[in-house]
Structures are given as C-alpha cells and as structure tokens.
Amino acid sequence: MESISMIQFLLLILLQSLCFAAGQTNDFPIFRCRTSENFTNNSVYQTNIDTALASVSSAVGTHYGFSNASAGKSPDTVSAIALCRGDIGSEICKDCVRNSIVLLRRTCSNQIEALIWSLNCTVLYSNRTYSPTYDSRPNAKSRSYVNASNIDDFGKALRDLAGRLRAESAGGNSLRKFATGDVNYGTDSSKIYGMMQCSPDLSAFDCNSCLSVVFSEAQTCCNGDIDVGVFFPSCYVRYSNASFYNDPPAISLPSPTPSSTPSSASPGI
Structure with missing residues (x-):
C-alpha cells in the first residue's frame, strides 16, 4: 500500500469533491468496508490485495476503463475490479483508479472486502471468487x-x-x-x-x-x-437536472472487424 500523510489523504478527498458540476450532489467518494472480517497487517492476504489492485490499476487505462484481476491461492485469494465511467479519457480513468486505491486502502485499512465509488470510477477487492454476474450488495x-x-x-x-x-x-x-x-x-x-x-x-x-x-x-x-x-x-x-457527462465519450470504441463469415463472428467484439 502506498504510504500517504493525513494532509495528502484530505487533499485527495478534496480533489474528488471539487470535480462536480454546479447543482449536483456531492457525496463522493462513497466507501463500503466489510467490518465483520479483518486481515492482519503484513499478512499474505494484504500482499495479495496490493498485488491485485496494482494489476487492475496498471491495466484499466488500456482496457477501455475496465479491468479485473486475482492474486494468491486459497484461502488468501483476492479478486479486484476497476470500472471507469464510459465517457472519460484514459488518463482521467487511470488517475481516478490510482487515487481511489489510496483512499480505499486508507479508509478500509484492514477489511477483507472493500469498495469505493468515486466520481469517475469504482474500485473493489474481495476474498470472493470473481464472476461476471450482478450483485446488489453492497450498494449506495x-x-x-x-x-x-x-x-x-x-x-x-x-x-x-x-x-x-x-x-x-x-x-x-x-x-x-x-x-x-x-x-x-x-x-x-x-x-x-x-x-x-x-x-x-x-x-x-x-x-x-x-x-x-x-x-x-x-x-x-x-x-x-x-x-x-x-x-x-x-x-x-x-x-x-444539470449536465454532468461528456458527449460523445472521450474515448471511442474500435469499429467491429468485418468478417467474411458472419455466422462465425464473435458477438460484441
């Protein structure tokens, strides 16, 4: 985990708050820390958290704002996910994920599972095996x-x-x-x-x-x-009631690759 001072921590919170358009709610960042289970400092689980979060942080900017990764072996496996807003650029996305990880690790310092919703991105880690299905908990x-x-x-x-x-x-x-x-x-x-x-x-x-x-x-x-x-x-x-997004998105998706055999083309790629 990156070490930061209390002043740096408060400045990160302030930067998250200053990015709002006039008239919008100012509730970010929002944290959810699973307080029922903790891990020990300098444990294998903490190392796996740092590894998984570093992986999604480095990959999210080149994967159109989404990355997931896992680190370690059971029972210390950690899954991590980062998702940026679809209308922002890669640099803003990377900055949001990087700053959100610092805030998350500082706020939920010893929790087995934690999640942060920032203005421009979402970051979470968990000891649960990641699967691409929707989960209604935690929410905000x-x-x-x-x-x-x-x-x-x-x-x-x-x-x-x-x-x-x-x-x-x-x-x-x-x-x-x-x-x-x-x-x-x-x-x-x-x-x-x-x-x-x-x-x-x-x-x-x-x-x-x-x-x-x-x-x-x-x-x-x-x-x-x-x-x-x-x-x-x-x-x-x-x-x-106030505009708050980029239109069009800052990064366009690549055009679908034409195929001479449409029946074998992969959907959505």
Whole structure:
C-alpha cells in the first residue's frame, strides 16, 4: 500500500469533491468496508490485495476503463475490479483508479472486502471468487433532496429516458456497456440528464436486470428528486437536472472487424 500523510489523504478527498458540476450532489467518494472480517497487517492476504489492485490499476487505462484481476491461492485469494465511467479519457480513468486505491486502502485499512465509488470510477477487492454476474450488495445512494416542480411530468419523462438508456447499455459489447442521454419535460422544457453503466463482462440479460433493479431502487428512495445516483458493484444509474457527462465519450470504441463469415463472428467484439 502506498504510504500517504493525513494532509495528502484530505487533499485527495478534496480533489474528488471539487470535480462536480454546479447543482449536483456531492457525496463522493462513497466507501463500503466489510467490518465483520479483518486481515492482519503484513499478512499474505494484504500482499495479495496490493498485488491485485496494482494489476487492475496498471491495466484499466488500456482496457477501455475496465479491468479485473486475482492474486494468491486459497484461502488468501483476492479478486479486484476497476470500472471507469464510459465517457472519460484514459488518463482521467487511470488517475481516478490510482487515487481511489489510496483512499480505499486508507479508509478500509484492514477489511477483507472493500469498495469505493468515486466520481469517475469504482474500485473493489474481495476474498470472493470473481464472476461476471450482478450483485446488489453492497450498494449506495446519493440524492439532492430537491424535488422537481412537477413530479408527475418529471417521473414520466425519467421513466422513458431510463428505458432507453437501459436498453442501450445492455445492448453494448464486451468492451463497454454504457449510455447517456437527456429528455425534456414540463411546460418550460426542463431537462433530465441520465447515465447508466454496467461492467462490460455482464451478459445483456444480467446488465438489463441489474439496471432495472437499480432504477427501481432510485424510484423507491428518491421519487421526484432532481439529482440521484444509485450504485451497485457492477452497475449504476445517475440522473440530474444539470449536465454532468461528456458527449460523445472521450474515448471511442474500435469499429467491429468485418468478417467474411458472419455466422462465425464473435458477438460484441
């Protein structure tokens, strides 16, 4: 683990906070540390955490913002995952993952499993074997506690937007499952800006299921709120009355390679 002073730690927190557009919630970074189980300093498990996190940190910038890795043998195996927002560039992605690892290791210093949602990326490590399926725990929510002036119009427009973004995200390929968009609502043509993303190794079915549950959670907790985020380990939804994403994304995906035998082409590559 990289050693940092308390001043450096607080500066990292401040940098995470200063990246917000006006009008958005300012809840990042969000941590989840499994406090029921701890590991011993300088143990094999700690070494494996550092190895797995270093691996995803070095790979995420060249893998379109997603990387997973494992280190060690049972019972000390560690799995790690890093996922960056689909609209940011590789340098911002790498910086976010690197800084988030420092914050995560400082905040959840001896926990067997831990997760951080930062503004631009998600990083987690666990003693559980990684598999590309969606998990609803741990999760997090953020909201502005400010309601739209016309909740009915807002809700209808938001549901329409969410349906479109969910389908687009789930229909992505093995490099990126991500969508953004906006919609007008009300007589004054107010706007809702939305973003949805899944880990790209989720199947289309699991991505769609994960985003459906996440959006349902957003509606249950925060109906009418103009700025909401609900985050699961492998998918999330965010929406706001203020634009908060890059359009188009800072990094374009490669074009599919033409094949003379379409029936044998690999889907999503």
